[in-house]
Amino acid sequence: MSIGASIALEGVSKRFDSGLQALDPIDLELRAGEFVSLVGPSGCGKSTLLRILAGLVAPSTGRCRLAPGAEAARAFVFQEPALLPWRTAERNAQLLMELEGLAPDELQRRAAEALALVGLAGMEKLYPHQLSGGMRMRLSLARALALRPGLLLLDEPLAAVDELSRELLQEELSALWRQAGFTGVLVTHSVHEAVFLSKRVVVMSPRPGRVVEVVEVPFAFPRTPQLRASAEFARLAGEVTAALRRETVPRAAFA
Numbered sequence: 001m002s003i004g005a006s007i008a009l010e011g012v013s014k015r016f017d018s019g020l021q022a023l024d025p026i027d028l029e030l031r032a033g034e035f036v037s038l039v040g041p042s043g044c045g046k047s048t049l050l051r052i053l054a055g056l057v058a059p060s061t062g063r064c065r066l067a068p069g070a071e072a073a074r075a076f077v078f079q080e081p082a083l084l085p086w087r088t089a090e091r092n093a094q095l096l097m098e099l100e101g102l103a104p105d106e107l108q109r110r111a112a113e114a115l116a117l118v119g120l121a122g123m124e125k126l127y128p129h130q131l132s133g134g135m136r137m138r139l140s141l142a143r144a145l146a147l148r149p150g151l152l153l154l155d156e157p158l159a160a161v162d163e164l165s166r167e168l169l170q171e172e173l174s175a176l177w178r179q180a181g182f183t184g185v186l187v188t189h190s191v192h193e194a195v196f197l198s199k200r201v202v203v204m205s206p207r208p209g210r211v212v213e214v215v216e217v218p219f220a221f222p223r224t225p226q227l228r229a230s231a232e233f234a235r236l237a238g239e240v241t242a243a244l245r246r247e248t249v250p251r252a253a254f255a
């Protein structure tokens, strides 16, 4: 169990050395233990914003305040599981902790715990090529969770998974989030995925990205599969889509 970090982005923008303005100033507060999704057109700066939140990229202006303190562990899950093929599942799950310099017995304990959390108990000795796509994604999640992050950043982690598996993985991810207590930020192109998982959905404009709307998702947790078929779910997904279209359609039409 980790303590969710709260984050405040204050006037955060990004202009790359090439001169490309990826993000216009963004103000956004993420509450401790919240799960938020970022949606927006391709190239609008979602991954850049996630990397700024992860501390991997420095903002050009503004600042990103993390509480409790900058030492709160941050973990990143990429679209590609990026596992080491010569390592077993448990050794892959230990990887990020090794880089953090944790003691070997602690590595083993935490890896076993994280693998159990994602439903991979009993598969510790298998290699990535012996796992299904969904299992590989769960392993990538376990590797991040083993760090006990206060902030978990997910960049389209389910994009390569078939639709039914994707829905099941969303349900698992939501349960994990509730159990582990981290603050979650997910980048996704799926409006339904964003609404299903999140307390709030942040809609971004085309590049340079800025926040155009924050849609509150009032459904109680745990979110059930039945929710997906409800009229209220469809209405909220429609609201997010409309916010996206308001920003993109007029420009595309005159392009």
Ligand SMILES: Nc1ncnc2c1ncn2[C@@H]1O[C@H](COP(=O)(O)OP(=O)(O)OP(=O)(O)O)[C@@H](O)[C@H]1O
Pocket: 016, 017, 018, 020, 022, 040, 041, 042, 043, 044, 045, 046, 047, 048, 049, 207
């Ligand atoms: N290191 C970099 N140097 C220069 N430009 C970059 C760099 N990283 C990203 N960009 C540019 O910044 C813009 C935003 O990129 P980013 O990857 O954040 O978009 P995105 O919203 O995640 O897109 P997608 O949905 O396609 O993943 C793009 O125009 C991209 O080419």
Ligand SMILES: [Mg+2]
Pocket: 046, 047, 048, 155
């Ligand atoms: Mg991206």
